[in-house]
Amino acid sequence: xxxxxxxxxxxxxxxxxxxxxxxxxxxxxxxxxxxxxxxxxxxxxxxxxxxxxxxxxxxxxxxxxxxxxxxxxxxxxxxxxxxxxxxxxxxxxxxxxxxxxxxxxxxxxxxxxxxxxxxxxxxxxxxxxxxxxxxxxxxxxxxxxxxxxxxxxx
Numbered sequence: 001x002x003x004x005x006x007x008x009x010x011x012x013x014x015x016x017x018x019x020x021x022x023x024x025x026x027x028x029x030x031x032x033x034x035x036x037x038x039x040x041x042x043x044x045x046x047x048x049x050x051x052x053x054x055x056x057x058x059x060x061x062x063x064x065x066x067x068x069x070x071x072x073x074x075x076x077x078x079x080x081x082x083x084x085x086x087x088x089x090x091x092x093x094x095x096x097x098x099x100x101x102x103x104x105x106x107x108x109x110x111x112x113x114x115x116x117x118x119x120x121x122x123x124x125x126x127x128x129x130x131x132x133x134x135x136x137x138x139x140x141x142x143x144x145x146x147x148x149x150x151x152x153x154x
Contacts, residue, residue: 001130006115009137010107016140017097020049023144023151024089031151032089042147043089044080049143050092051079053099056136060103062119063129064110069119071127100140107133 001009024042032043040048055074062069114129121127 001115001133006130006133009133010104012137012141013100013107013133014104016137016144017100019141019144020046020096020147021093023147023153024093027147027151034150037149039146039150040080041084042150043087044084045143045147046089046096047084047087047092048076048080049140050095050099051083052076052139053096053103053136056132056139057099057103059127060106060129060132063117063127063132064106064114066119069117071119071121073121073123096140103136 024046027042033041035041051074059071062071110129116128118126118128
């Protein structure tokens with residue numbers, strides 16, 4: 001990954017929270033619990049984003065701080081299905097926002113050597129800082145599109 005691609009992905013990463021909030025703008029209680037035809041509901045997505053972004057925050061920190069980082073998977077589907085219920089989404093959206101912001105601060109300060117760091121993911125094997133950026137740059141945007149589909153706005 002060259003510096004230009006990395007800069008584009010970091011911009012996309014920074015824009016993720018805004019994309020989710022735009023997709024949720026004006027959402028009704030009824031829409032929060034409507035799926036896009038078999039997928040997660042906007043409520044589940046909001047809580048998933050908090051869970052996932054908190055996990056991602058730990059992953060990038062482990063990559064940057066540990067000599068042989070091991071990154072652990074988790075049951076995303078189980079979290080989304082069992083931890084959501086009727087919980088309000090505002091605290092999860094705030095958790096997602098600040099997890100992303102603290103990670104963006106790290107990304108802005110990483111040097112070339114740190115972009116070459118590689119660890120091991122317990123489910124997918126080799127996993128480096130560039131892999132992390134590729135995954136999480138798109139993550140919020142993908143789920144914002146899913147929210148829009150569930151609301152019939154795509």
